[in-house]
Amino acid sequence: MSKFIHLALALAAAGIFFGGCSAISPKVGPEQDASTGCASSSSSSPYGGYPSSTAAGDAGACAPVQDPRCAADAGYEEGDCDRCEDTSCCAQRFTCYDDPACFNADEDLDTCVEDAKASDAGDEDAARAACWSTFTDLPGPLAKNLRDCEAQHCKDVCEVP
Amino acid sequence: MHFATLALAFFAVVLTGCPDAKTEGLDPNALPESQRADYAIFAERCSKCHSLSRPLNAGITDDAYWAMYVARMRRQPGSGISESDEVAVLRFLHYYSSEQKDAVQRKNKDVVDTIADGGAP
Amino acid sequence: MKRRGSGAHGFAFFLFVAAFFVLRQAEAIEHNVAGSAQLDYHFVPTERDANANAGTFSTFDGFTVEAAMKLSVDVSPHLSGNVKVCFGCHGFEADMFYFDLRAVDELNLRIGRFSPSFGSFNLRHDPANHKFSDKPLPYDMGRMLRKNIWGNGVLPAPFPDNGAEIDGTHFFGDAAQMDYAAYAVMGFRNDQPNPTDLNFQEAHVPNYFVDNNARPAVGARLALTLRASAATDATVGVSGMFGTYDPNNDLTYAIAGADLAVRVQRTNFRAEVLARRTQFDTSNPAIFKYALSPADGDFFMKDGAYIEAEQPIVRDLDFLARIDGMLRMGNVLATTPLSDKSSVVRESLGLAYAVERNFRLKTSGELWQFSDRDPETGRRLEVGIHLGAVATF
Numbered sequence: 001m002s003k004f005i006h007l008a009l010a011l012a013a014a015g016i017f018f019g020g021c022s023a024i025s026p027k028v029g030p031e032q033d034a035s036t037g038c039a040s041s042s043s044s045s046p047y048g049g050y051p052s053s054t055a056a057g058d059a060g061a062c063a064p065v066q067d068p069r070c071a072a073d074a075g076y077e078e079g080d081c082d083r084c085e086d087t088s089c090c091a092q093r094f095t096c097y098d099d100p101a102c103f104n105a106d107e108d109l110d111t112c113v114e115d116a117k118a119s120d121a122g123d124e125d126a127a128r129a130a131c132w133s134t135f136t137d138l139p140g141p142l143a144k145n146l147r148d149c150e151a152q153h154c155k156d157v158c159e160v161p
Numbered sequence: 162m163h164f165a166t167l168a169l170a171f172f173a174v175v176l177t178g179c180p181d182a183k184t185e186g187l188d189p190n191a192l193p194e195s196q197r198a199d200y201a202i203f204a205e206r207c208s209k210c211h212s213l214s215r216p217l218n219a220g221i222t223d224d225a226y227w228a229m230y231v232a233r234m235r236r237q238p239g240s241g242i243s244e245s246d247e248v249a250v251l252r253f254l255h256y257y258s259s260e261q262k263d264a265v266q267r268k269n270k271d272v273v274d275t276i277a278d279g280g281a282p
Numbered sequence: 283m284k285r286r287g288s289g290a291h292g293f294a295f296f297l298f299v300a301a302f303f304v305l306r307q308a309e310a311i312e313h314n315v316a317g318s319a320q321l322d323y324h325f326v327p328t329e330r331d332a333n334a335n336a337g338t339f340s341t342f343d344g345f346t347v348e349a350a351m352k353l354s355v356d357v358s359p360h361l362s363g364n365v366k367v368c369f370g371c372h373g374f375e376a377d378m379f380y381f382d383l384r385a386v387d388e389l390n391l392r393i394g395r396f397s398p399s400f401g402s403f404n405l406r407h408d409p410a411n412h413k414f415s416d417k418p419l420p421y422d423m424g425r426m427l428r429k430n431i432w433g434n435g436v437l438p439a440p441f442p443d444n445g446a447e448i449d450g451t452h453f454f455g456d457a458a459q460m461d462y463a464a465y466a467v468m469g470f471r472n473d474q475p476n477p478t479d480l481n482f483q484e485a486h487v488p489n490y491f492v493d494n495n496a497r498p499a500v501g502a503r504l505a506l507t508l509r510a511s512a513a514t515d516a517t518v519g520v521s522g523m524f525g526t527y528d529p530n531n532d533l534t535y536a537i538a539g540a541d542l543a544v545r546v547q548r549t550n551f552r553a554e555v556l557a558r559r560t561q562f563d564t565s566n567p568a569i570f571k572y573a574l575s576p577a578d579g580d581f582f583m584k585d586g587a588y589i590e591a592e593q594p595i596v597r598d599l600d601f602l603a604r605i606d607g608m609l610r611m612g613n614v615l616a617t618t619p620l621s622d623k624s625s626v627v628r629e630s631l632g633l634a635y636a637v638e639r640n641f642r643l644k645t646s647g648e649l650w651q652f653s654d655r656d657p658e659t660g661r662r663l664e665v666g667i668h669l670g671a672v673a674t675f
Contacts, residue, residue, distance in 0.1 A: 009503055024559055026582050026612030029573025029621045063338060069475065076475075089608055099567050099617060101430060103474055133432045139430075175454040185598065185636040211411045214640040214674050219314055220567060227310040229356040236387055238399065238412050238461035239507045243453050255665055260330070 067094045081150075081158040088153035092146040102142040109135040113159070129161040186213045199253035206242045206250060207234070222258045227251055309356075312356045319349035320409035322416070322670035326427065328661060341427045344369060347577050348409050350377065360384050364520055368440075371424055372486050377442050388450040392465075393493070397440045399446055399463035399503040400521040402541040407439045413592055413634040415644045415668035419626070420556040420586025420608040421484070427650055428663055431618055432626065434557040435445075436586040436608065437523075437537055443467035444491060445498060459507040461519075468492075469499025469525035470535065476568070477528050478562040478615060479582075480535060499525025506542075513547045533561040550592040559586040562613070569618045582612025592634075602632035602646065625653040632668070644670040 069076050070090035077083050085093045096102040109131055114126035136147050151160045184203050189197050207216055223228055231250055235242040242250065315352030324343045329638050350368035357363065380394030397404055403421050406412045416425040423438035429523025445467030471494040472481040484494075505519030520538040526532065527653035540556040561581045567574050574580070595601050607627035614620045650664040 024557070024577075024583055026622075027575035027578045028613045029575050029579070031571060032568075032573045032616075067568065069566070094476070094566060095569050097474065098478060098566070100472075100474065100475055100483070127425065127614060140617055151554065166650070172640065185639050202512075205547075208548070210405050211408075212636075212640075212642070213673065215316060218640060218675060219316070221314065223312070226356065229312060229359055229362075230314065231355075232356075232359070233356065233362055236384070236390070236452065238405065238449075238503075239459065239505055239519075240451075241507055241509060241515045241517075241545075243456040243458060243459070243509075245456055258519075 067091065069094055079157075081154060084157050085150065085156035089146060089149035092142075092149045096142045096146045099140075099142050102138060102140075102146075105135050105138045106146075107142055125161065128159065132161055165275055167280075187217070196253060196256050199249045199256070202249040203253045206240070209241060210237065217257070218255070221254075222262050224251070224255055224258075227254045227258070268278055304307060306315060310518065314354045315351065317349070317351040317352070317405055318408055318410035318672060318674040318675065319347060319668055320415070320613070320672040322346050322348075322540065322668055324408075324415075324425070325669075326664065327667070328664045329659075342424055346371065346425075369398075375442075376491075377440055386450075388452050390449050392447040393440050393445075395444050396447065397442050398445065398465040398467050398523070399449060399461075399502055400437065400441075400501060400502075400523060401539045401556065402505075402517065402543050402552065403554060404439055405442075408675045409672050413600055413602055413642075413644065414549070414590075414604060414632055414646055415670040418554065418586075418588035418590065418604065419608050419628060420554065420588060424564045426626075426628075427666065428626075428652065431620060432608065432610070433479055433584075436558045436584050437539075439523065441470075441485065443469070443485070443499075444493075457509055461507075462503065463503045464502040465501075466498040466500050468494075469497075471495075471529045472527050473529060476563040476565055476569075477533065479560060480527050490572060494529050495526055495531045496533050497526055499523060501537075509531055516542070516544045516547065518542050528563070533563060535560045548592075548594045550588075553587070553589040555585070555587040557583065559583055562630050569615055570613045571618070572613050579613065579631070582610060582614070585609045585611075589601075598636040600634045602630070602634060604628075604630045604632075606630075619654050619657045621654060623653075627651045638673060641671065641673045642670065644672065 022038050036051075067101040068074060070093075072083075072086070077086060112134065113128055113132035116124055116131055119127060121127070132147065134146050134151055147160065150158045154160070186208070187205075188199065189200055192200055199265075204213060216230075219228060219230070228251060231242070231247055231254070234240060235244075235247050251271060285514050287658075300617070308418040323345050324341070326343050328343070329343070331545045348368070348370045349364055352364065352366040355363045361381065361383055363381045364378045365549075366376070368375055368377045377393055378394075378396050380392055380396040382390050382392050384390040385636060392464050397407070403418060403423075407421070409415070411457060417423065417435075417439060419426060421430070421439040422435035423440075424434060426432065426434070441582045445465055447463055447465035447467075449461070449463035449465075452464075454460070470480040470482070472479065473494050474481065490513050491586065501521065501523035503519060503521040505517055505518040507515055509515040521537075521541075522628060523537040524534065526534050534556060537556065537558045539554060539556040543553070544551045559581055560583075564574055577630065584607040586606070590604035590606075591601075592600070594602045605627070609623075609625045610620060611623050613622060614624075628650050630646050630648040632644065635643045637643060646668045648666045654663070655662055
């Protein structure tokens with residue numbers, strides 16, 4: 001039954017777009033390592049796939065892909081913490097930013113930490129730790145990866161508890 | 162456990178129901194013979210996109226407003242309310258809102274009479 | 283962001299209340315107020331700790347309320363206005379705030395905030411107007427299991443937007459009715475850097491009710507209703523929508539749909555198919571699960587369909603059945619459990635019982651079949667149960 005539904009969905013969608021031309025048939029290359037952008041040696045694509053060299057360039061196929069947003073003049077650096085992130089946690093930072101939930105959680109973290117600093121309620125360290133705890137409670141690995149990287153490389157400038 | 166309790170409560174309400182409850186539409190057998198055909202068109206057309214409670218409880222009593230209201234509904238995409246249906250629907254709504262007005266007046270009169278007789282309203 | 287969004291919601295609610303009281307003073311203007319509220323309890327017994335709101339399930343299980351108040355005003359036979367404020371998972375929102383200026387049946391100008399004409403479900407999106415507790419998957423907004431992984435439906439309904447629409451209807455006697463609509467609206471958006479999908483939250487929880495790029499999204503719909511007898515009619519329709527969603531106008535989306543609805547007395551049969559083609563930013567290849575294909579590698583397809591039937595058993599009790607599903611093809615973010623070809627199919631059975639004229643109970647059970655295993659539980663099959671009640675006035 002479910003195969004029938006899948007087939008019906010695919011056929012109907014293809015029919016809507018005038019017979020299933022390539023404009024509605026997206027293609028992908030082989031599965032790649034999330035942290036480097038390199039093709040995984042064990043992966044295969046159901047579409048036959050593309051050699052990783054065609055996707056990422058011959059020389060750079062298995063070199064880490066540096067996000068252009070991490071460049072100093074890309075407009076994403078407003079302080080020492082941003083600069084440290086771009087230098088040491090580039091992939092973790094922008095992988096988080098590219099995920100809507102992680103992006104929103106990161107914005108909430110910034111607001112929460114600012115409020116903790118501005119508050120006269122007392123223990124700023126505890127309040128800041130609570131902000132980070134909320135951030136890393138986000139389901140999935142993105143927030144945790146960013147926090148771990150910052151704790152390892154940018155602990156002081158990013159005030160990671 | 163809390164789910165089981167909710168389910169039991171839900172089905173208890175469904176099975177017992179309310180014996181004298183008004184249902185979504187009207188009982189056609191309780192309508193005058195002359196109104197049944199118009200009501201059938203009203204019920205058929207006006208339940209296509211929403212429940213019949215919307216027009217039946219709209220509280221509109223003015224024929225001119227019903228005319229604008231039903232015309233607006235007729236123009237809804239796929240309403241299926243043709244101009245001849247509109248006439249039948251408006252005839253029924255005129256009858257229905259007149260009945261509603263009379264019922265309110267009868268109720269008010271009963272209250273006034275009760276007070277005039279010295280009883281509690 | 284959230285606090286500014288709440289301000290917008292408060293403003294919408296204030297506008298509705300203000301409009302209502304102004305119109306109460308203007309007795310010459312005919313107006314009508316309607317409202318609805320649905321309380322639904324969604325139980326997902328297959329989720330660990332019975333908390334589907336966490337982890338990869340990320341659906342709104344437990345109690346949810348969807349409520350709305352609508353003010354319709356007929357200023358004259360040619361001018362009418364509608365204001366609708368709804369309260370749901372996003373708080374208060376202006377679902378409608380528009381005017382219709384109609385020359386004849388065949389020519390109407392609609393301006394303001396409204397859901398543009400697309401598909402047949404749009405007219406019935408209010409919970410009082412559909413008998414299942416939740417919407418068909420292609421139109422799902424936050425009620426599906428694994429909603430964050432899937433990014434909701436193909437076109438989550440309602441989809442209110444600011445813009446203008448020209449529409450009209452023409453009757454061919456009693457036998458047929460043809461409807462058309464063409465519109466330009468702000469369109470969906472994603473203001474975040476390097477977007478990879480539409481962000482429907484930005485359409486519903488905006489900082490400001492303004493466009494994020496200077497180019498409107500456009501669309502059209504054409505539908506034909508044929509009546510075979512006094513109690514039997516059928517409607518077929520096609521719809522399309524196209525726009526850009528990023529601030530630079532580089533990334534496009536196109537949504538197409540076809541629908542069929544057949545009514546025989548009180549029995550309803552409906553079917554719809556939707557397909558969305560969405561371009562994504564490819565400036566950072568490392569964020570994707572698969573290497574970018576040099577050809578046709580910068581977009582994904584998200585298709586959805588449903589068929590459903592409503593059959594009265596006795597006068598106030600309806601039996602409901604629905605099969606719906608979605609298929610997503612193309613590259614995905616490296617962090618998602620989805621693959622380059624993922625699907626979900628749901629089969630639902632339900633009952634709707636009218637206890638009172640304005641009060642209906644709803645219940646349904648649903649079996650979910652995902653093509654991808656849940657990363658935490660390893661499950662592909664899930665079960666959900668809805669218990670709901672909806673009241674109107």
